[in-house]
Amino acid sequence: MLIARSTDYAVRALKYLAEKREETSAAELTRVLSIPWPFMRKIMQSLGKKGLVSSRKGPGGGFRILKSPGEIKLTELINIFQGPVCLNECIFKKKVCPHKKTCYLSKKLGEIEEHAYLVLSKITLKEIISQSRAKGV
Amino acid sequence: MLIARSTDYAVRALKYLAEKREETSAAELTRVLSIPWPFMRKIMQSLGKKGLVSSRKGPGGGFRILKSPGEIKLTELINIFQGPVCLNECIFKKKVCPHKKTCYLSKKLGEIEEHAYLVLSKITLKEIISQSRAKGV
């Protein structure tokens, strides 16, 4: 899978934060997005560590988006929750394949990966928000 | 991952069969390709069921490739061992997402998937063999 659940949830949470533009608790995010609370918290904590959202403890506290939606690339989120986009791991007997440099298949898979990365990195939260507004989803 | 181990092993086995053009036992494939014997057998059985190789029991028996390398597309093998090429499953709460039709992200992932399929379906065993000859791998 190109997009894991955690990445997907992060997109939804950030989308909500970007549209609301007010400090929002994990509890509220959980309620409105119907994502399990402990999982949501974990995701928000990751976003906090990476500086995508600010957080404040205590009553009335919560999360606030820090970057503008246009600056948040999907690939950045994928990187946070899934590591590098990778469709091309030839692991032969637990170690990375020594033929990778010359391998034809690896080259072709690399092409696909590159294209995927290109498309994904052009998608920002801004696009996601405006497109979903247009479609009414 | 786009290419699973089983698919990869199948490619190697078919490559060997195509180059040798003689009936070859799973034992020999195991030896020369250093792929675990029971796993190799399982893979060859699948290839047999799908009509890519013929098989013959008894001493001296084994497998023989049935199609010409140019006819064996990588996507066919992926289909056999991994099912349809799919980078785009939005499963929300165990059921397929109802927004798939209108979803922007889904559309973009679909584009990536389509491109991947296009590249992969253009790769046949023939290409793999000739390219690996050229590189001496």
Added chain:
DNA sequence: CAATATGATACTCATAGAGTATCTTATTGT
């Protein structure tokens, strides 16, 4: 100082890919 909210961290649970084990059936050479 009690209630609320996040930070940190360790844990469980389910699934799927990778690989194994075993029994049955067909073919061959002596």
Added chain:
DNA sequence: ACAATAAGATACTCTATGAGTATCATATTG
């Protein structure tokens, strides 16, 4: 005929990872 060889069929285990949980500590507010 029969032992040896090889594939067919099928059920099983093992392991890594993604998804989700639990529980502590710490900060903030009224």
